[in-house]
Amino acid sequence: MSGHPSGSRSGTGHPPTPPAGDAVFRRRAADERAARVRFRRAIALMVMTLLIPGSAQLVAGNRNVGRIAMRVWFAVLLGGALAFGIALVHHPFAFWLVSDTTALAVLRFGLIALALGWAFLIVDAWRIGQPLTLSHQHRRAVVGVNGVLCFAVAGALLFGAHLVNVQRDLLVTMFGDGAASDAAHGRYNVLLLGGDAGAGRWGLRPDSLTIASIDAETGRTVLISLPRNMSDFPFREGSVMDREFPDGFDCDDCYLNGVSTWAGDHTALFGKSDHPGIDATIMAVEGITGLEVSYWAMVNLQGFKDLVDAFGGVKLNVREPIPVGLPHESYFRYIEPGTHTLDGMETLWFARARYGSDDYSRMARQKCVMNAMLHQVTPQSAFRNFSKIARASSEMVSTSIPTSEVDRFLELGMKARSQPVSTVSLVPPQVNTADPDIDAVHEMVALAIDRAEGDAARAKSTRARKKQQSAGTTGGSVGSLAEGYAANQASDLGASC
Template sequence: MSLAASPIRYPDVASRALMTRRAWWLVVLNLLIPGSAQVLAGDRKLGRFGLGATLTLWTLAVVGLVVWMLWPAVIYTVISTTVTLWIAAAVLAFYAVLWLVLTLDTLRLVRLVKTTPTARAWVAAFAVVVMATVSGTAAYGAYLATAASGFLSSVFVAGPSEPPIDGKYNILLLGGDAGPDREGLRPDSIRVVSVDAETGRAVTIGLPRNMVDVPFDADSPLAAVYPEGYGSIDGCEVDVCQLNSIYTEVELKSPEMYPNAVAEGSEPGIEAMRDAAEGITGLPIQYYVLIDMAGFQQLIDALGGVTVNVPEDIPIHADETFTTVAEWIPAGEQHLDGYHALWYARSRHGTSDYDRMARQLQIQEAVLAQFNPANVLSKFQEIAAAGSQVVKTDVPQGMLGYFVDLASKTKELPIVDVPLVPDNGVDPEDPDYEYIRQLVQQAVFPPEPEEPAEG
């Protein structure tokens, strides 16, 4: 092969101008098609290996893009399973090392000493920046994949998936608040979310914590103890016989009612609250999510705070008696850090439980709105660390992809809110549970619009 036929493999080393042009060609080719520089100017075996790996990655990327466009739930499932995340981490680590090797080898092939003195620093800097960017991105991706795998393992169970019932997934959301003045945790925020399994249409049902005479279905172990409703005959085992006391009573006094709860990724108190929510709403509940409201502060800080429209000045208390005001959250649009967002959701001074329910829903919606890919990826380490302390759930890992896909549909639709409060015809201290179930049914299963008459 003549010199003129292959100036990249057999260059005229005496020509600094030619060697400089060759150097730029090699480092750019290494960026665009890793492995091609070795095929043209170096170890062809290494180059063919690099090209094969590059083409394989491109193929996977194209296939992934097509699948994401046509069947996004498949991609969501792949990236929300610990096994596939570990495989992804291994693949990304492999490419990080491969691109590092190929770039260093490309720098060797360039022969910087043969290029013009003014170009040497630029060629070397470009190659190093490319190496740091490409290999560093792959290495960081591997780290994120392993961190995500650890987060999923710590939060989500590996149990069987539940099918939708009547086309709906019903999830119990509990916001737990274990204050120093309390014996055990009591859920202060209780909400059932019913999501259509196909369209993603969501209905949220706010359950006041002070509801009394809570009924239980016949198959609940609490039905035998409280056949006329929770505490309605001879009181209960704790100081206040209201909805959020059910968790405390069962968890502390009679956990044996739910012997399989812990083994199934739950707690006796949570299962009691599930039975209570089913009795109130008439909806079967497949899954629960328990959020530690104190830990919720860390999650909001990890997200960079939340922006909410504060309808009126809200007090922050100086102590847990909720009587002395330390400062105020002023009315208007406010960007709140975790501390202020938590107090905004739980403040009691001069407000009712129903006001708190509305504020808690507002904070939850604001947090969900900020859970977008860019925000989560940029702050993943902090969010994962906070989330593993904040959330407890029995949603299985195998359902995460499906629910993420469903949530993307939910975001595009208005959420129907059904607060069980006096303004909606419900008196929590003298509730009409038949009326409550009618409200829920009308919201969850709205009547089909009538077809216009022809002619």
């Protein structure tokens, strides 16, 4: 008989049977390792889709979907890189891309389609990861990661589509749809009209009138300002207003800023014109300056305040105390002399304040504001505050510039930023606003443009140039009615401000 207890397997060559608890522990450990592998696989599939859309489907799902998605993705990358490269070396392409309404519409729908397609692929990657095979804890984590990725990708692309749509709406709302005008003698002459506009008030009694004469090739700009109280002036020869006032606008209390009101009371003379007041004002401005106006832009000065705030303010050199408000108003105060970054309200009062000064001082300050905006506004600041700027701009400007010409003016604006701005103002002491010498005015305007274009020979050969240079070197509102304000007659407006 054997000396071992009955049922013992010792000495038979077989290992002892492990306790039942060890087998359960090992099986549980194997299951946990498998669960972690499945969890990591599910996360990896979603991350792959985030980095290269369609890669998860190509590896573990529907390969046809994966191939299509990856081809689309690489086509988008290639197209984006190509567009970026072209924009870097050929700026007009970039200006066209941000100003062409058809291109913007295509880009918007492309971004929306990309957002929806990418989100679908991320959700499909979650499905391929077999979430029902995961533990409860891992399942919740995968759902959370999937939600974050979908929200981040789709949200970013849909927000981009929103910005593109804002830009397109701005172009449609602000700019006209008429035919483009050719440059007159190599220059675009844009009439800028400023006033407190409201519903139904566009074009009524403009508060300020300035022609921005822009070289069609270089962007070199001359600002030609006309006083609102000018009277006894002619209209463009052969125009409707010239036939009505063949001897000039010499009626009682008839001033330049009242031309639009007169036209508004006699709209039948202007046929089917949508803007008879502006049309009549252009006839007056062309008669006074001898220039052919290419386009017009009406600026709502209250909307201008919002635009300045959207950019974060404008840095201006304040030459003397400028009142904000009127003495009877609760917020009345002064902007003290010095270099300050002014907010929208302060900038508006800097440009418009007449309390304690005169119209011609105000015209000088308005030019300094224009110059500051031109040179301080950068593409970077515009991009950072795009939505605010677009909203303010749509409420600020109405213009006849067609959308087809926006890219051209964007390009000219960028060129103008690197050059000095010249000014000529048809104000005392150079011009008697009550009885202007129109021939002398035409000569002043022509000389200012000649100087800007570098035609020094002609400019030096006339006395008019000497008169313009005698205005002094101080800028902004410094000066007097008798001696003139330097910012009103300057070859370099920035230096005079």
